[in-house]
Amino acid sequence: MKVLVPVKRVIDYNVKPRVKSDGTGVDLANVKMSMNPFDEIAVEEAIRLKEKGVATEIVAISIGPAKAQETLRTALAMGADRAILVTVEQDVEPLAVAKILVKIAEEEQPGLFILGKQAIDDDCNQTGQMLAALLGWSQGTFASKVEVDGAIAKVTREVDGGLETVELKLPAVVTTDLRLNEPRYASLPNIMKAKSKPLAQKTPQDYGVDVTPRLATLSVREPSKREAGVKVASVDELIDKLRGLGVVG
Amino acid sequence: MKALVLVEHEQGQLKDATLSAVTAGSQLGTVDLLVAGADVGAVSQAAAKIAGVGIVHVADAPSLAHGIAENIAPVVVGLMGGYDAFVAPATTTGKNIAPRVAALLDVMQVSDVLSVESEDTFTRPIYAGNAIATVKSADAKKVMTVRTTSFEKAAAEGGSATISPVSGTSDSGLSKFLSADISTSERPELTSAKIIVSGGRALQNGENFRALIEPLADKLGAGVGASRAAVDAGYVPNDFQVGQTGKIVAPEVYIAIGISGAIQHLAGMKDSKTIIAINKDEDAPIFQVADFGLVGDLFKIVPELTEKL
Numbered sequence: 001m002k003v004l005v006p007v008k009r010v011i012d013y014n015v016k017p018r019v020k021s022d023g024t025g026v027d028l029a030n031v032k033m034s035m036n037p038f039d040e041i042a043v044e045e046a047i048r049l050k051e052k053g054v055a056t057e058i059v060a061i062s063i064g065p066a067k068a069q070e071t072l073r074t075a076l077a078m079g080a081d082r083a084i085l086v087t088v089e090q091d092v093e094p095l096a097v098a099k100i101l102v103k104i105a106e107e108e109q110p111g112l113f114i115l116g117k118q119a120i121d122d123d124c125n126q127t128g129q130m131l132a133a134l135l136g137w138s139q140g141t142f143a144s145k146v147e148v149d150g151a152i153a154k155v156t157r158e159v160d161g162g163l164e165t166v167e168l169k170l171p172a173v174v175t176t177d178l179r180l181n182e183p184r185y186a187s188l189p190n191i192m193k194a195k196s197k198p199l200a201q202k203t204p205q206d207y208g209v210d211v212t213p214r215l216a217t218l219s220v221r222e223p224s225k226r227e228a229g230v231k232v233a234s235v236d237e238l239i240d241k242l243r244g245l246g247v248v249g
Numbered sequence: 250m251k252a253l254v255l256v257e258h259e260q261g262q263l264k265d266a267t268l269s270a271v272t273a274g275s276q277l278g279t280v281d282l283l284v285a286g287a288d289v290g291a292v293s294q295a296a297a298k299i300a301g302v303g304i305v306h307v308a309d310a311p312s313l314a315h316g317i318a319e320n321i322a323p324v325v326v327g328l329m330g331g332y333d334a335f336v337a338p339a340t341t342t343g344k345n346i347a348p349r350v351a352a353l354l355d356v357m358q359v360s361d362v363l364s365v366e367s368e369d370t371f372t373r374p375i376y377a378g379n380a381i382a383t384v385k386s387a388d389a390k391k392v393m394t395v396r397t398t399s400f401e402k403a404a405a406e407g408g409s410a411t412i413s414p415v416s417g418t419s420d421s422g423l424s425k426f427l428s429a430d431i432s433t434s435e436r437p438e439l440t441s442a443k444i445i446v447s448g449g450r451a452l453q454n455g456e457n458f459r460a461l462i463e464p465l466a467d468k469l470g471a472g473v474g475a476s477r478a479a480v481d482a483g484y485v486p487n488d489f490q491v492g493q494t495g496k497i498v499a500p501e502v503y504i505a506i507g508i509s510g511a512i513q514h515l516a517g518m519k520d521s522k523t524i525i526a527i528n529k530d531e532d533a534p535i536f537q538v539a540d541f542g543l544v545g546d547l548f549k550i551v552p553e554l555t556e557k558l
Contacts, residue, residue, distance in 0.1 A: 016512060017376040026380050038494075094348070095357045118494065122375050124360045129318065129348035138319055138423035141345050144487065154427065158487045159341040160440075160496065161259065161431040164315070168424045178477065178494060179487060214357035218370065218383040226519060229540035231531075235553045238525070241541045245523055247444055247469065247502050248558055 001111030001148070001170075003046045003055040005080065006101060007039040007062050009071040010121040023219045026121075035071045038116025040078075041176040044183040045114050045146060047079035054148045055112070057081050061104060063097050065089050069199065076194035077186030083199040088211055091122075096204070096211040098130035103207035105135060110171060112153065117142050117175040128175035138168035142177040250278030250368050253306075253328055255337040255346065256296050258286060263295040265441050266338035268402035273395040274336045275301055275403065276365040282306065282410070283328060285321045287314035293412055300404035305412050312420035316342045319423040322349035324415060329354060329390060333368075339394035339497075340440075351392035359386060359393040377493040377516035397440060398499035398520060432488050434473075439491065442472030444502045447491055447518070450478035451507025451529070451547060458484040461547070462506060465555045474498065474518075476508045492517035507547045510535030527551065 011017055012032040020027045035043075049055035060075035062068040063086040072083040086100055101113070118125035132139035140146070140155030144163065147154045153168045158177045168174075186194070204211045232238050242248045252274035257264040267282075274280040281304040284293045293307045308324045325335060325346070335350055337343030339361045351358035363372045363381065370385045371393065439445060446466040452458045458479065466473045474496070475489040491498055493516040503521035508514060510526070510533055518524070519538055526539035527550055536542045543550060 011376070017379045019380045026376055093357050095352065095355075098352060120377065120493070123377065123493070124358070125344050126348035126351070126358050126360060129345065130352035132319075133322060133349040133352035136423075139345070139349070140424070141318075142341060157341075159429075160488060161429070162486060162488045163430040165427040165429070166317075166424050167427050169422065172424075177487075179481065214387050215359065215384045216387065218385055220375070220380050220382045223374070223378055223381050223519075226524070226538045228537045229524075229542065231536070231542045231544060233543075235543070235550055235557060238541060238543050238554065239557055241525075242502075242558075245502060 001055055002057045002059065002108060003049060003112045003114060004059050004061060004104065004108060004110040005039070005042050005046045005075065005114050006097070006127070007043065007060055007071050007075050008036040008116070008119045009033050009062065009064050009068040010036045010119055013037050013120060019220055019222045023221055025217065025220050033067070035074050036116050036119045038118060038176050040183040041178070041180050042114040042116050043075045043078050043080060044181045045176060048181065049148060050079070059084060059108060061086070061101065063088060063092055063100055072199060073194050074186065076197045077191040078184060079190070082197055084202060085199060086202045086204060086207070088204055091213065092211050093213050093215065094124050094126035094130055095214065096209060097127050098134055099209045100204060100207050101131050102134045103209065112148070112171060113173045115173065115175050117177055128173050132173035135173070138172045140166055140168050140172060141175045143174050144177050144179045146174055146180065250333045251331065252277045252280050252334040252336050253325070253332040254280055254282050255325070255335070255343060256282050256284045256292065257338050257340055257342055258284065258289065258292040261288070261291050263292050265402060266340050266397045267296070268299065268405060269397035269400040270336050270338040270395055271299055271302065271403040272400040273362060273365060274334070277334050277336070277368060277391070279303055281332070283308065283325060285313045285324055287311045297410040297412055298406050298408050299410070300407040302408050302410040305410045306415050307412055308415040308418050310418045313418060315426035316345065317424055317426060318346045318349045319421045320418070321346050322353060324418055325350045326353045327417070328415070332390070334391040334393070337394050338397050340397070343394045347392055347394050354390055354392065356388040356390055356392045357386065359384060359391065362393045362395045363399045377512050378519070379512060396497060398497055432486055436466060437470070437472040439472045439474055439496050439498050442498070442500050444469050444471035444504070445474050445498055445500045446471045446504045446506065447474035447476065447508060448479055448484070448506050449476040449508030450482060452479065452484060455484040461551045465551055468555055468558045472500070476514050505535050505539070506551060508535055509533045510538065
């Protein structure tokens, strides 16, 4: 079974984003960029499926700027077999990404898509569900456990009340939550090897998909700031403050 | 403008998230509801009492149980001919279903709406809430999830909506619910608790978490939350997690104990009215957002606090 893993190049998890002073967006110039953490978990899960003999080939896909090639090389160094880069320099919305992935699915005929549940830049949490809808496939979102058994996948999902397990008919779309696995680091030899793995270059036109955004960003601002308050010196003083708030009698 | 709002329910109970979504819908125009599930008679009756609702569409079939998105999304799409907007609360159920609806309608969803500025313009958080974007949708129909802490709850009583059964639901056969492991607790639910006591990695293990955090929470009648670090380390289950990708909460009082305050955690609780932090590291980022901070050893402070309350 072939597994497709879309990955996104985003601001690094540890960088504090800064809003541009002109209010047009977040300043990404000279900022460290990395693979979206949820997508790393997706790549790792695909590799584990291959190690178990379930997956036969892993194809990493990125739809984004030319520099997303680095993100794909990371996926290849972790263990993906080949990569497809669909170059788009502007921001691409989840709906357009899902439409491109549908076209790639028609060519590649995967048994499974594994995606991060959300990207930590736009925080949309949409692409996997949209992809499943457009393909008419089952979806296992926010997965913390994935077991593939023949023509079905059993997926445990993190939901508001706890955990839920569903059975999906394959082919299916799975989106990852934090506790699905802990992604491996690529070793130096594998990073070297990844440089010679195949990476196909495409454009949205190759797939006939219109990527014109549907949402116009009118402005981006900083959230209202909280002021640091006071430090209290003792538990008694803290209890006084709690009394002041009326939460204790 | 006519909005269709998805009713959030669980085990025959209407959830409060619905009431916030109704308020968001009412800022767009008139509001009708959809209850989708199995044996949802009681939920539908409760939904019909929500103030300001016109029609409650009821899709009641075994295939719609457990919020299976593959079966519920087509029901929503079937109704959307008569609506300009679909609004779901940004819960795990809403987040699972709404994008599937949006794609089927060829609409780009607006996720996690914080405010409705006009019929087509909304604000939403990006970058873990470190920036707020104002976006304008060019789609003919709007599909959105709304952050429940950002909208007042509509009155649960006072309405008298018409109940309208939805026919022709079917089972796609794509996916099947197997089992659930749902936490049961006498404590208030995180998303509606007035006070939350949250613990972090500094608690060191699950026993300490239960021995220190829970008695304090019970003294205060509070809900219990946790940082991602505490959940990852297995001290508590995933449904305790507060943060960018966990639950978003905004209680009257949030007490963070042994939580350093990573931006991903702050994203989930910084709209709390009052934040109290207890941490041994006086430079911990949590103190930059805390109204009241106490620097010290939580293993001494928390028992003393619980004792003296």
